[in-house]
Amino acid sequence: MQFIQILAFGLLLGGVYALLASGVTLIFGVLDVVNVAQGAFLVFSALFTWQIWDLFGFEPLLLIPLNGLLMGLLGWAIYRGMLVRVAPQGPGMTVLLMFGIALILEGILNLWFGNKFKSVTPSYYLSSFNFGDIVLPMPQLISGILAFITLGLIYAYLRFSWAGRALRASAQNKEGAALVGISQRSAASLAFAIGAATAGVGGVLLAIMYPIFPATQYDWISRLLGIVVLGGFGSIPGAITGAMILGVTEAFANTYLPQWSSLFFYGAILLILLFRPQGLMGTKTREDVVA
Amino acid sequence: MSDIVLTMTGVEAGYGGGLVLQGMDLALDRGTITCIVGPNGAGKSTVFRVISGLLKARSGSVKLGEREINGLDPAEILRAGIAQVPQNRALFPEMSIRDNLLLGGYAIRRDKALLKKRTAMVEEMIPLIKERASEHAGNLSGGQRRMVEIGRALMLDPSLVLMDEPSLGLDPKSVAKVAELIRGMAAEGRTVLLVEQNVRLGMHLATHGIVMEQGQVRLTGDAKDIADNPEVASMYLGKASGT
Numbered sequence: 001m002q003f004i005q006i007l008a009f010g011l012l013l014g015g016v017y018a019l020l021a022s023g024v025t026l027i028f029g030v031l032d033v034v035n036v037a038q039g040a041f042l043v044f045s046a047l048f049t050w051q052i053w054d055l056f057g058f059e060p061l062l063l064i065p066l067n068g069l070l071m072g073l074l075g076w077a078i079y080r081g082m083l084v085r086v087a088p089q090g091p092g093m094t095v096l097l098m099f100g101i102a103l104i105l106e107g108i109l110n111l112w113f114g115n116k117f118k119s120v121t122p123s124y125y126l127s128s129f130n131f132g133d134i135v136l137p138m139p140q141l142i143s144g145i146l147a148f149i150t151l152g153l154i155y156a157y158l159r160f161s162w163a164g165r166a167l168r169a170s171a172q173n174k175e176g177a178a179l180v181g182i183s184q185r186s187a188a189s190l191a192f193a194i195g196a197a198t199a200g201v202g203g204v205l206l207a208i209m210y211p212i213f214p215a216t217q218y219d220w221i222s223r224l225l226g227i228v229v230l231g232g233f234g235s236i237p238g239a240i241t242g243a244m245i246l247g248v249t250e251a252f253a254n255t256y257l258p259q260w261s262s263l264f265f266y267g268a269i270l271l272i273l274l275f276r277p278q279g280l281m282g283t284k285t286r287e288d289v290v291a
Numbered sequence: 292m293s294d295i296v297l298t299m300t301g302v303e304a305g306y307g308g309g310l311v312l313q314g315m316d317l318a319l320d321r322g323t324i325t326c327i328v329g330p331n332g333a334g335k336s337t338v339f340r341v342i343s344g345l346l347k348a349r350s351g352s353v354k355l356g357e358r359e360i361n362g363l364d365p366a367e368i369l370r371a372g373i374a375q376v377p378q379n380r381a382l383f384p385e386m387s388i389r390d391n392l393l394l395g396g397y398a399i400r401r402d403k404a405l406l407k408k409r410t411a412m413v414e415e416m417i418p419l420i421k422e423r424a425s426e427h428a429g430n431l432s433g434g435q436r437r438m439v440e441i442g443r444a445l446m447l448d449p450s451l452v453l454m455d456e457p458s459l460g461l462d463p464k465s466v467a468k469v470a471e472l473i474r475g476m477a478a479e480g481r482t483v484l485l486v487e488q489n490v491r492l493g494m495h496l497a498t499h500g501i502v503m504e505q506g507q508v509r510l511t512g513d514a515k516d517i518a519d520n521p522e523v524a525s526m527y528l529g530k531a532s533g534t
Contacts, residue, residue: 162397162400165386165390165393165394165397166394166397168385169383169386169394172383172385172386173380173381173382173383173384176380176381176382176383177383177394178365179365179369179377179381180369180394180397180398180443181365181366181369181370181398182394182397183366
């Protein structure tokens with residue numbers, strides 16, 4: 001029974017990771033930009049949640065639409081204002097730009113919140129959900145379910161809307177997309193906005209699960225990049241699979257070998273990349289094959 | 292009423308400091324198939340880039356009917372009625388054939404009735420698209436991909452279709468199917484401009500031929516006359532001059 005409980009816990013955790021990583025991989029797929037600021041966006045949203053909750057005391061989950069929208073707008077503005085100018089300089093420069101943005105955001109958060117852990121503790125913070133012998137902490141359960149719902153909405157949007165089709169087309173073949181009249185600039189702005197919005201939503205979910213302080217952005221971005229590398233850069237199914245592997249591995253390792261928890265996931269990445277350098281679901285590019 | 296669909300007059304265009312097209316003139320009649328041949332670097336692809344708006348002409352004019360299109364962006368030119376089937380793989384491999392086709396109608400996506408009508412028209416013209424609608428485009432053979440690419444280009448009901456090397460990499464059976472489709476488009480009143488390395492095939496398929504050299508039209512006329520021209524025959528068809 002304990003096995004099923006840990007597995008369920010791991011899958012819920014994996015759902016939250018999947019939402020966060022899907023934003024990174026979507027941005028990479030459409031823009032070829034590794035958004036190393038996603039961790040900072042996430043922490044920014046989480047600390048904003050804490051601030052509003054601390055000031056007004058209302059249900060933090062109600063901030064999900066607002067944070068998603070605000071971070072989406074911030075992402076859109078960053079793309080239109082900065083990234084679009086730097087993108088022609090190549091991936092090295094865009095990584096530097098996004099790293100710079102992450103450092104600036106972290107600095108602002110440090111000034112505002114101080115270098116201290118902040119915890120959002122709503123009424124259900126310490127409660128749990130009992131399903132027979134399986135006991136799941138309420139914040140994890142709620143966050144996991146909301147993450148899956150958000151992922152479902154993103155999937156439906158990408159699959160069935162015209163904007164979603166345009167994004168997928170742009171990610172798969174930029175020249176082909178231009179030929180049918182899809183503007184790369186619009187597709188890229190939308191992809192960056194959606195990617196950042198996932199951090200907005202994810203930030204609220206993290207805020208009710210974990211204590212947060214500005215420098216935790218490094219911990220989060222390394223996990224997210226790990227997931228995306230494992231799944232294959234640019235592949236959303238890959239990011240979901242990678243996230244589930246991380247969630248379940250972490251849940252089991254935390255129970256049985258807590259001090260080795262990180263080693264298992266990064267060890268798995270190392271092993272998988274030895275045999276599949278393009279990640280679990282990534283495709284080899286022409287450059288990979290030539291090299 | 293003039294039946295000329297596209298006119299290029301004295302077009303100069305190039306990249307960086309150099310000029311590739313050096314006073315290019317061209318006139319395409321409705322319902323004709325024109326094949327451009329010429330050595331590498333003659334400016335064949337640059338003609339396509341200028342017409343489709345990817346490269347702006349530095350001087351001269353490019354008119355679709357009576358409308359000047361030089362300087363419009365590629366999406367506007369697409370909406371004006373010029374579609375392009377490029378040489379490289381232009382489909383979205385991980386999307387269904389149906390989605391690939393629908394994206395050809397991206398510019399008319401808000402007019403659902405028109406989109407439906409065009410989809411039905413293309414599906415009737417190229418049955419493969421309906422038969423394998425839910426399969427990923429990446430699973431198709433080279434010839435089948437080319438058919439879907441052509442179908443996608445037809446979604447906007449273009450008056451002019453630019454085709455870059457339509458026979459490249461295809462087996463003879465697929466080449467015959469693609470050729471039939473191109474002839475069908477012309478019979479419907481569309482104008483086709485193609486660049487083809489396979490000069491024999493290109494001139495056989497086309498009604499008109501153009502030989503380009505150093506960014507200018509060297510020779511123009513009926514495709515048959517061009518193919519029979521001793522100089523062209525010797526340069527591109529492997530026949531000795533005068534035979």
